Amino acid sequence: MAGQKKQVSKARLLTFLALGLFFITLVASAEEYDYYSWQSDNFHNGRFYAKQPQCVDIPVDLRLCYTVGYKKMRLPNLLDHETMPEVLQQAGSWVPLLAKRCHADTQVFLCSLFAPVCLDRPIYPCRSLCEAVRDSCAPVMETYGFPWPEMLQCDKFPYDNDLCITMQFSMNHATQTPVSKACPPCDNELKSETVMEHFCASDFVLKMKIKEVKKEKGDRKLIAAQKKKKVLKMGILRKKDLKKLTLYLKNGANCPCSQLDNLGSNFLIMGRKVDQQLLLMSIHKWDKKSKELKYAIKYMKSHQCPTYHTVFQ
Incomplete structure (x- = not known):
């Protein structure tokens, strides 16, 4: 029995390290691209852009994502925003939600779409990440009269695999900021x-x-x-x-x-x-x-x- 517990703990540790290494690899890889060729896959029925996608610096005034942990993003992003003014306009309205601390991965989830890491193919958030953030943050949004938006419906995102962004804090709850009970x-x-x-x-x-x-x-x-x-x-x-x-x-x-x-x-x-x-x-x-x-x-x-x-x- 003790041996089985050790094996389980070891497996969990290896899984956590693998997930952490995956995210670090994404961030590190982002620095290697200035421009890259990209063709959308069949996700969201596919979309082809006339303008070649670029790797651009995340601007200081993109407050939603400037502190996310990497410096460059792909444009167009994964929400079909093709220009930085459009990204700034749409992302700015989500900044108040971060202050509510409804989930530790809110910024990771939103920025994976608004300011995705630059790689040779788009990397979407995993469905489990979307569901975790939605379940924690949707009640807060409803307080303000906002439903969880159609563009973030979780069934649009892939099941957990090696090619999507997983929850970053799911195995380390101690790092999460306590959620306030106040209205x-x-x-x-x-x-x-x-x-x-x-x-x-x-x-x-x-x-x-x-x-x-x-x-x-x-x-x-x-x-x-x-x-x-x-x-x-x-x-x-x-x-x-x-x-x-x-x-x-x-x-x-x-x-x-x-x-x-x-x-x-x-x-x-x-x-x-x-x-x-x-x-x-x-x-x-x-x-x-x-x-x-x-x-x-x-x-x-x-x-x-x-x-x-x-x-x-």
Whole structure:
């Protein structure tokens, strides 16, 4: 029995080392290519590009993938984005999801598609990697009113084999960042950079007071006070919407939200309109002494947000 256990442990160790070596090999190989010829296989019914694919540096402003662990990416990528502006536009809307730490491999999975490693053939994420990230992150996305997108449906990706990217943290849970139990819209640092990301991702942004908080069908309902609200971004809101404003914290009936423990102060509220409901995207207490908040509020007046089709898509 002891011998069998040793054999199993040894097998697991060898498997882990093999997976790690595979990923390191991918990263190392990426540096060897400046240009390469590529023809798509039959995956996704195949696609042929008129322009020869290139290996390009991952730019600093591709924040989703700049810190992923390798320096070059193939373009067009595996989501059929053919230009860097298109990649930047689409990838930028996923940056807020990384901050939610819903799965340790979220960045690895997304960047394998948005900024794939440069090799002589496309290397897709394994289906198991997609499923692990989806199962952990889809509930967070649903909180914001976003379903798991069609372009990331896991049955599009190959079963685990030697030619797809596997989970990097599946065998070493100690390296994973603990997932917060707080409601996602309540779990944001008061940093100007974070505030601006949510500002751009939101339909409307307000400074306001909250009169009352109720629970309703698994959601938490925030009823705005009738006092004057300061509009920082009007978006899709109309003046009549401001008179009787009700926001919903999706699936937030029971998760902690420390900001709502005391309703005496003003709040920085950011939200989206989904199916006629106004959903809360982010909430901060309005801290007059916060330099980060002051900077963000000042920056909002002149900042031109990227044009995202939708966040997380």
